[in-house]
Amino acid sequence: AETVKIGINVPLTGFAASDGKSALNGAKLAVEQINSSGGILGKKLELVVYDDQASPKQSVPIATKLIEKDKVTVGVSCSYSGATRAAAGIYQSAGVPYIAAYAIHPDITRAGDFVFRTSFVGEVQGRAGAKLAGDILKKKRAVLITLNNDFGKSLVAGFREKAENYGITIVNEYPYSIKDRQFGPIVARVKADKPDVIYATGYYFTAGPLVTQLRTAGIKATIIGQEGFDTQTFIKIAGAASEGVIITTSLDRDSSSKETSDFIREYEKMFNHKTDMVAASGHTAVKVAAAAIQHAGNTDRKNVRDSIAGTKLVASTGTISFNNLGEVIKNVQVQIVKDGQFRHFAVISDKKLLAPPTR
Amino acid sequence: MEYEISLLTIMGIAIIGALSLNLIVGFCGQISLGHGAFIGTGAYTSALLTGAGISFWIALPAGMFLAGILGIIVGFASLRVRDDFLAITTMGVVFLFLGIVRKQDFLGGEMGIAMIPDPGLGKLGYMIFVLSLALALALFSLYLKRSWMGFAFDAIADDEDTAGLVGINSARYKLIAFGLGTCFAGLSGVLYAHNVRFIDPESFGFVESITVLSMVVIGGTGSVWGVTVAAAILSIFPMWFQFIDDYKLLVYGGLLCTIMLFSPDGLSGIAGRIFSKAGRRKTDASG
Amino acid sequence: MLFLDLLIQGLIQGGIYALIAIGLTLVYGLLRILHVAHAGLYTLGGYLTLYLTNFTGNFPLSISISMIGVGLIGMVIYRLIYQPILEKPPFVALIASIGLFIAMEEIYRIIFGPYGLTFVKAPLQNTLNIGGTYLRQCEIVAILLAAFLISALTLFTRYSRIGIAWRATVTDPGMAQSFGVDVKKVRYLNFFIGSAMAAGAGSMVALINNLVEPTMGSVPSYKALAIIVLGGLGNVRGTLIAALVIGIAESFGTIYLGNILDRDSIAFALLILVLMVKPTGLFAGR
Amino acid sequence: MLRVDNITVLFGGVTALKDISLHTDSGDFMGLIGPNGAGKTTLMRAITGTVKPAEGSVYLQEKCLDHLACHDRIRSGIGLSQQIVHPFTSMTVLENVVLVAGYERTKNPMRSIFSRTRKEEEEKAFELLKLLNIDKIAGEKPTNLPLGYLKRLEVARALALDPAILLLDEPLAGLNQTEARQLADQLAELNRLGQTILLIEHNLGEVIRICKTLAVIDNGTLISIGQPESVMNEPKVRKAYLGEEHHALP
Amino acid sequence: MLSLENMSCGYGNLTVIDKLSFHIAKGSIFALIGPNGAGKSSTIMAIAGHVRIKAGSVFFKDQDITHISIQQRVRIGIALAPEGRRLFSDMTVNDNLAMGSFSLPRKRFHSNREKVFKLFPRLKERKEQRAASLSGGEQQMLAIGRALMAEPELLIIDELSLGLMPKIIDLCYGAISFLKDQGVTILLVEQNTSKALEIADHICVLESGRNVWQGSAANARKDPALISAYLGLTEG
């Protein structure tokens, strides 16, 4: 039978495999959900998945292949920024819509009007972090521990941008690389800085050891993380040290939204693994694509693009719409670790603060 | 067709990269684990220049030139340290390169450089351009191998001290090898940058250097056509092996390992054996 | 105070590096192989210890079994991969080793999953206050284990005459045999000890981070190479000192050079500087 | 021709050569003998620049070599055959010699890229192999060849440089008596044709038979130099070199 | 003491020694002579276990040693000073000697070393020097000394006089006669034919991997035809 195809490039092998797997699982769950409720346009939805090892070198031919050989209607990137940015140009020039699930490089959507992103650009979330620290928590002295890649850098750029507005002094910033797990020197220095809040960017595998080591050294300052922390594994790694860590993210575990709670429940059932933000992003991206195709009423790529641009969808990561650049507009969820679980802490919905870039 | 074009372009770029390393490793016997740095130098130079509005046709030689200069500087290191020490030093060069690029805002830092201008040849035109450069480099390599320079390289690769004792200025030859090799590495970097049109530090790291080296070794160090074939195959290996997706890297790693085990002299060794066997059979038959 | 803290952190890191690198030095020293896959054994050590600890609840027992197990696997790797290509030019073994390392990481990912694993109940996590410096028990144990294993190795090589057999085997295995050295045994033993030490390091790192990932060996794979080269290739004492030097340099460098160079580049910048002055490392081993 | 002025070589605490001065004339055939470890090879290495003397200078045809790198010294006119053979194992015996014979072509690396033909060099190399009686192994790789052949290959390579002076370090070792005699005759013949030679050798019989001058080094110092017969008759030479029990020439 | 029975050996597919037989009596000196490439070194290395024996057998002290491992041979009393010396070049003179006595209890090292130093005082002076930096002759002394450290019953020496000055050659031959008087059996390869004829009890002449003459040295000395034949031999 004929199907509607969505193409996915995702790192399934190599260093980025764990994120790739989560994102792909999220996407698979979305397909499962859609198909079990009748598919779209009366056809089944099908994913065409290729492993890109998070490498731009591979995502380029993959994009070409998805467009030309597999004739997908929409492309979804479940990969990192480099691979996504390189592929975005291909999709744009072929006139095929492309949705980045969680890659945060600002230039991705600048490839053109066929490229969208369902996750926050780093700056937006960074600004939310600043509001959280200064406005909600009323902290004054911040230390930044920055993951030295596009993710960490853009988050921190946003944080810095708004810090002053909320009365925060940035005492110091310490960069570290994504491969670091030992933060002894940084921790020693942070201790001497005596901050009252620490804005730490990173992924769960760097954040877990980092938080443990900060607490071991007797540092009591509040730790603010972001969506990179957002997985149960983070809590497992850091154990008791993770209690009280606050993060900005897209996924509200205590959400009253049916879409979100269904996602969390069904994900765990289907994959026997706790869900995380990356999985929710993959899920959301596919849902957005599917809804747009349904809405367009056919698989004409140009029509689908227009329909994506006009999206207004309740997804697992909140209510989604796009601005003229293709950047997502949605609220930022604030979660806190309590008794070994992420719990609702606050929602930031300040439209002006969260406005994504428009050019 | 576009898909095939993009694969062939990638292939051509990889062949240029591998042949350039072959000049250093295969011809002159100087092991280098840092080729990514020179490819990266070419890519960054051209990306910056064309980004600033300068023509691709100027950026291309500029990228080669700068990579070659950097290569000669590293070549000076090879005059001082040898063998495994050199291997690790060149590996250090790649990490240093990355470390510096990462922290330099004008190089895009961690974010890399996006929207690198199109050279304006069209996809097909670009592919033809890349493939003809690859062919030219292969021919040049073949020529070089048979020239007196190649002969002197052989001697240096074999035994540097003795080469000195028969009057060969191995320091100069080594610098030339590094200069030439890295200059062509720069070429492959330039071509890469304008093909993918996005570059970031990670694309030119240690893993990339090792990938190029494994093309050379699997092809058979020093064998021009062997290296060419190996680069062609390995560069699109991930695409070919999409169907075994989850096991792709496992197969790749296993393949590197088994080829080394069963044919340490690489493809050219395998081919050599097949031909000599075939040749023998023929003479058997006739005799 | 900050100075002292940084120094101590540098020593801890250096101690862990030493454990990994000394195993690698042994292998390099004997076979002249840049054994990148050593880091794969380090990762395996972490996984085994983690699984065993979660299963038995006994960390000392688990780490011992893991070290022995990984030591044996090291011997198998030697037998299957390296022995057949010993006579070939060095980069043959290097590429084989890299291939093996890639394959190992992928096998771990396929078997243990791509996500990091953690201890169900991580032992030795209590914090001790030593004169104003806070350290966890596991960090102290890591240092002690490094010190213990390395001194045991030094004594063993000195008093068992295995050291001299080792060195003789390096220069001329054939002649070493002719004077009664069982070269095969020496090589197996060497791989056993080297791999077991890698497993010890992997286990301690697993515990300190409470995290084991398929890719946890990627940094040690090349940093350990930098360390053994800095130490003079094949020189145990030199490796130990180089490991500590790099640990401390990184500790201070992260703070004072962090905005110019990242951590990995610091180690290599140091390495290149030293090699330009002393082309055969801090302590020539050959 | 070749002049060595007051050379002293130190290895850590060991003084390998003490203030040695030596001089060969054009067309000379000088034998250099001395006990094992006397410093003969070290002297040769000081001349070619592979060891740096603590003091002293080396001149070749009145040109000071002190600040030249090894390959430049060789190019100034030294042909060297080493005590421990070092053939290029990846090349055939013939190619070993061809490479060296092309010294003019490899002189300037930049120009070497533009020349390809090896015809002349091959002919010349083959002549040399014939001269040394190893032409029948021309096409073989040196890896497993007996030492006797490799020694002669070293000599052939040295000759391929058309050197002003030929430095030979124990070229006869590893050859049997017949072969040694043959090679010695060929050397004498070369010398007769005008080749200056400095020969280090333990095979006294041959040395005395073919050399025109004889120098003796003991313990890093030159103890005697002159006509072979008269030198060999000096008691201190006999004592150092032959041991007390020898009272007559061999 | 040592017998070869129709031994053939070689490398890969190449056979270099074809059906060689000889017997060496205990306490005698046996010399192998022949032109370059005749296969002398190959024979020796086959006895020491380094070259693959393809057919025939080797007996030592009435024990079949054709297939025993290399490292066992030194324990039953065979020590080797090979062609090219093959010293442990990165190790000091002292360590090289220590390796010589590796198969013996540790305390024998000192007493044996004293004996070697007495024979070659030069080595004592160079005790802490790296073997690779010794002069050619010193290296040869070390190679012989190292073999002696193993207290062999059968001492195998390839190219004894290579690169040695006459005085040391005499010294070495003196040492060999001395060892012979102590009951050590010696197998020599020697290019210097006259020397070999002088000292050996028995000789065996090899040519292209075949035994062309075998017998007592006394007979050989009396056989001018043989001497001229051998001296007249050219290689190949």
Ligand SMILES: Nc1ncnc2c1ncn2[C@@H]1O[C@H](COP(=O)(O)OP(=O)(O)OP(=O)(O)O)[C@@H](O)[C@H]1O
């Ligand atoms: N790198 C070095 N370090 C220390 N000592 C050295 C070094 N090289 C040579 N020697 C010593 O210098 C002395 C002279 O050595 P050289 O090789 O010149 O002797 P030779 O006269 O050539 O002897 P032979 O006839 O045995 O070859 C020897 O005692 C040797 O041990």
Ligand SMILES: Nc1ncnc2c1ncn2[C@@H]1O[C@H](COP(=O)(O)OP(=O)(O)OP(=O)(O)O)[C@@H](O)[C@H]1O
């Ligand atoms: N490792 C090897 N592989 C293949 N062939 C070899 C090897 N070693 C020696 N040969 C060949 O075996 C033959 C016998 O060599 P061998 O070294 O035994 O001669 P030899 O009598 O000791 O000569 P010499 O007097 O020069 O030492 C030669 O033709 C040689 O080329």
Ligand SMILES: [Mg+2]
């Ligand atoms: Mg000498």
Ligand SMILES: [Mg+2]
């Ligand atoms: Mg021999």
